[in-house]
Amino acid sequence: xxxxxxxxxxxxxxxxxxxxxxxxxxxxxxxxxxxxxxxxxxxxxxxxxxxxxxxxxxxxxxxxxxxxxxxxxxxxxxxxxxxxxxxxxxxxxxxxxxxxxxxxxxxxxxxxxxxxxxxxxxxxxxxxxxxxxxxxxxxxxxxxxxxxxxxxxxxxxxxxxxxxxxxxxxxxxxxxxxxxxxxxxxxxxxxxxxxxxxxxxxxxxxxxxxxxxxxxxxxxxxxxxxxxxxxxxxxxxxxxxxxxxxxxxxxxxxxxxxxxxxxxxxxxxxxxxxxxxxxxxxxxxxxxxxxxxxxxxxxxxxxxxxxxxxxxxxxxxxxxxxxxxxxxxxxxxxxxxxxxx
Numbered sequence: 610x611x612x613x614x615x616x617x618x619x620x621x622x623x624x625x626x627x628x629x630x631x632x633x634x635x636x637x638x639x640x641x642x643x644x645x646x647x648x649x650x651x652x653x654x655x656x657x658x659x660x661x662x663x664x665x666x667x668x669x670x671x672x673x674x675x676x677x678x679x680x681x682x683x684x685x686x687x688x689x690x691x692x693x694x695x696x697x698x699x700x701x702x703x704x705x706x707x708x709x710x711x712x713x714x715x716x717x718x719x720x721x722x723x724x725x726x727x728x729x730x731x732x733x734x735x736x737x738x739x740x741x742x743x744x745x746x747x748x749x750x751x752x753x754x755x756x757x758x759x760x761x762x763x764x765x766x767x768x769x770x771x772x773x774x775x776x777x778x779x780x781x782x783x784x785x786x787x788x789x790x791x792x793x794x795x796x797x798x799x800x801x802x803x804x805x806x807x808x809x810x811x812x813x814x815x816x817x818x819x820x821x822x823x824x825x826x827x828x829x830x831x832x833x834x835x836x837x838x839x840x841x842x843x844x845x846x847x848x849x850x851x852x853x854x855x856x857x858x859x860x861x862x863x864x865x866x867x868x869x870x871x872x873x874x875x876x877x878x879x880x881x882x883x884x885x886x887x888x889x890x891x892x893x894x895x896x897x898x899x900x901x902x903x904x905x906x907x908x909x910x911x912x913x914x915x916x917x918x919x920x921x922x923x924x925x926x927x928x929x930x931x932x933x934x935x936x937x938x939x940x941x942x943x944x945x946x947x948x949x950x
Contacts, residue, residue, distance in 0.1 A: 628658035655679030674727035790846035817880035828900030911946035
């Protein structure tokens with residue numbers, strides 16, 4: 610049987626936000642756009658437009674230049690600033706040296722096209738409209754044939770940008786997330802560690818790390834099989850995520866059966882507390898491990914390290930300290946954590 614659904618997938622019709630203080634103009638615009646099967650939301654001025662924009666997330670904004678309370682030019686500037694602010698957190702994870710990423714950022718910046726509709730048709734007003742971020746410009750009295758054409762082009766632009774944004778988010782996910790455990794992967798671990806290192810150098814705050822290794826995991830795979838081993842890794846990863854409660858902590862699959870927890874602003878005592886919680890949580894899972902030499906259940910060995918980053922030291926120093934502590938935990942009998950501090 611074909612995997613294709615016999616029913617077409619319905620997608621929402623484009624949503625147009627219209628800001629114009631003239632009721633007759635709004636009625637005419639609504640009629641034209643509904644004939645094109647667009648959904649329409651109307652507001653009377655620029656302030657209402659900003660409020661509605663944040664709430665409904667329109668595909669396109671139609672904006673009159675001359676309105677009370679807040680004019681269209683000012684509103685357009687605010688709309689662009691909102692778009693930029695919404696990107697700040699995402700931009701911090703981009704590789705800004707990549708031409709592809711720079712292209713994506715610039716495209717996402719313009720994700721919501723803005724069409725200015727106004728009686729102002731002098732060169733200065735037109736230039737001003739584009740300067741504040743308008744995507745296109747139509748003058749009054751409105752030529753509705755022209756308006757329909759412009760709207761269709763802007764709808765296609767908005768749809769392309771949404772597809773681009775979705776595709777890039779998928780790529781970012783693939784590039785930064787371990788496919789098995791859904792934790793951060795080694796690349797994301799490295800990026801985050803370096804970012805936090807620079808941040809904490811400036812703030813003179815501690816950075817802690819826990820390196821975790823599943824005890825005798827090779828024997829677990831040999832006895833129960835790799836599918837069971839994958840499930841085991843997923844359970845351990847979920848437990849680590851649960852115990853690393855602070856929003857700035859990062860849990861990563863470091864490699865194979867090894868995991869890492871990066872804990873900014875966490876002193877040695879706090880890291881030890883988290884390690885103890887992880888150890889207790891693993892015991893509570895009671896994952897049977899007949900191939901272990903230290904317990905009938907699955908256990909972890911953990912190495913803990915804490916550093917106050919400086920420009921004279923490097924992130925690798927923290928990794929080395931945590932790795933040495935992990936080795937000591939293994940050498941000391943496993944099923945334990947050792948702190949280098």
